[in-house]
Amino acid sequence: MTYFTEETSEQVVTARLDKCESERFKAVMSSAIKHLHGFVKDVQPTMDEWFAAIQFLTKTGQICDDKRQEWILASDTLGVSMLVDAINHRRPDGATENTVLGPFYVENRPHREMGDNICLDGKGAPCLVDGIVTDEQGVPLKGAVVDVWQTNDDGFYSVQQPDEQPDHNMRGVFTTAADGRYWFTTVKPLPYSIPTDGPVGKMLEMMGRHPMRPAHIHFIVSAPGYETLVTHIFVKGDPYLESDAVFGVKESLIVNFEHEGAGWKAKFPVKLKKKA
Amino acid sequence: MTYFTEETSEQVVTARLDKCESERFKAVMSSAIKHLHGFVKDVQPTMDEWFAAIQFLTKTGQICDDKRQEWILASDTLGVSMLVDAINHRRPDGATENTVLGPFYVENRPHREMGDNICLDGKGAPCLVDGIVTDEQGVPLKGAVVDVWQTNDDGFYSVQQPDEQPDHNMRGVFTTAADGRYWFTTVKPLPYSIPTDGPVGKMLEMMGRHPMRPAHIHFIVSAPGYETLVTHIFVKGDPYLESDAVFGVKESLIVNFEHEGAGWKAKFPVKLKKKA
Numbered sequence: 001m002t003y004f005t006e007e008t009s010e011q012v013v014t015a016r017l018d019k020c021e022s023e024r025f026k027a028v029m030s031s032a033i034k035h036l037h038g039f040v041k042d043v044q045p046t047m048d049e050w051f052a053a054i055q056f057l058t059k060t061g062q063i064c065d066d067k068r069q070e071w072i073l074a075s076d077t078l079g080v081s082m083l084v085d086a087i088n089h090r091r092p093d094g095a096t097e098n099t100v101l102g103p104f105y106v107e108n109r110p111h112r113e114m115g116d117n118i119c120l121d122g123k124g125a126p127c128l129v130d131g132i133v134t135d136e137q138g139v140p141l142k143g144a145v146v147d148v149w150q151t152n153d154d155g156f157y158s159v160q161q162p163d164e165q166p167d168h169n170m171r172g173v174f175t176t177a178a179d180g181r182y183w184f185t186t187v188k189p190l191p192y193s194i195p196t197d198g199p200v201g202k203m204l205e206m207m208g209r210h211p212m213r214p215a216h217i218h219f220i221v222s223a224p225g226y227e228t229l230v231t232h233i234f235v236k237g238d239p240y241l242e243s244d245a246v247f248g249v250k251e252s253l254i255v256n257f258e259h260e261g262a263g264w265k266a267k268f269p270v271k272l273k274k275k276a
Numbered sequence: 277m278t279y280f281t282e283e284t285s286e287q288v289v290t291a292r293l294d295k296c297e298s299e300r301f302k303a304v305m306s307s308a309i310k311h312l313h314g315f316v317k318d319v320q321p322t323m324d325e326w327f328a329a330i331q332f333l334t335k336t337g338q339i340c341d342d343k344r345q346e347w348i349l350a351s352d353t354l355g356v357s358m359l360v361d362a363i364n365h366r367r368p369d370g371a372t373e374n375t376v377l378g379p380f381y382v383e384n385r386p387h388r389e390m391g392d393n394i395c396l397d398g399k400g401a402p403c404l405v406d407g408i409v410t411d412e413q414g415v416p417l418k419g420a421v422v423d424v425w426q427t428n429d430d431g432f433y434s435v436q437q438p439d440e441q442p443d444h445n446m447r448g449v450f451t452t453a454a455d456g457r458y459w460f461t462t463v464k465p466l467p468y469s470i471p472t473d474g475p476v477g478k479m480l481e482m483m484g485r486h487p488m489r490p491a492h493i494h495f496i497v498s499a500p501g502y503e504t505l506v507t508h509i510f511v512k513g514d515p516y517l518e519s520d521a522v523f524g525v526k527e528s529l530i531v532n533f534e535h536e537g538a539g540w541k542a543k544f545p546v547k548l549k550k551k552a
Contacts, residue, residue, distance in 0.1 A: 003525050004526070009358070013354060016519070017483055017485075025482050028319050034315075035312070036311070040356060074333075078312060080313070081326075083282065084326045209292050209293075209295070250280075
């Protein structure tokens, strides 16, 4: 078994990990080698297919910059991000469920007064979102931080349009008082397309998939002593709920947005899980 | 099973291929999704490990340019290139065995006269390589093209040192006459390191692996009506034969380099497989 053959490929490559000092890295690479070789043996790629894969891998890195992360998009659209998120945030019954962070979160978001409007460009249908942050037993949490962001009415996050949108458009951070309540004004979110002009867009097209995400608002909710919750709320009735390009939808996160006067309102109560 | 869960992840993602028009692409992506999700479930990466993987994937593309192909290096060092090569070139007993092409092959190599010296920089121990190109039954092939390349005595291919080495140093193409024989002068090859200043070098280091390849000369041998053979010859006794960083060694390709006068000589008879 010294030299490589088609039959012994996995064992020969894995045996080279015998001097790996990190048990964890050894386990990760052993599994990577197992699945890589399993994949190649399953599909038996031609030389041209192998080279097409090399080109996909190369281009997916090369289109990345400080505002575009195509590999996260690849991970998202293949369900890997959701799977890693699920494995890392198994939540007991009762605590609010998490979903993927997505690539458009930014540091240094502005703190706002409760009730403030995060929509600074004046476009879209006004919407009041409110809720209460509690522990798993329903006891309100004071000082909980509710961090929200979404696309504007044109379907873009502010970081995607630094020149077109006002600074921090559609973003805000709110802190609860003793009653645990939060509320803010925004616009009703709309479905939008993930970027399709790169290798991942091409891959989706070849798979016969659309690039749409159902309308949603991102939340990160944190409080001292509790696990930080990264999640979205989705709009009930959205046509893409069952085919989200990044598989982010969970039934418990679908919220009924109701007409109220000229606008909309949505309720999202949040139950945080106590840290172990 | 509409929405994604940890348990149903593979099925939910695979189900999205229902509108894929290419049966082949559907099969390839189904297997990719199966193995990707299997890998993630095996290793249960932390969020930080997932992000380290995203960074590795990104950087491996970003270091590539028209002279450097880090993804081929990744494929080579994980045994994937050899496996794809083995699957595509299953050779019957008798025909000369193939091995990986490697990333340093170039187009437009110079045709040379039989016996010419491909070493244009005058460095290294002179070595005569000769052989005969035949079919599987040993019948000499006229007009067979023998295309060879190797590193110079400093351990670099000419494309890696466009300013330091003469044009087409250590490369040559020879055409056999009716007797099928070929011979050329070169220098005895030396072991060398694959590039280690990128993500793949870091990965090898973390795996506890060295980046060395045993000394070898690359060959592509072709003749009308026969399968083109892509292979190397390796130097018997080389210390890295059993730990080639890219798993390229096969027992039948190890050649005895013998002292002759002030230099060396090596024999490499080539048997080509008839096209199906």
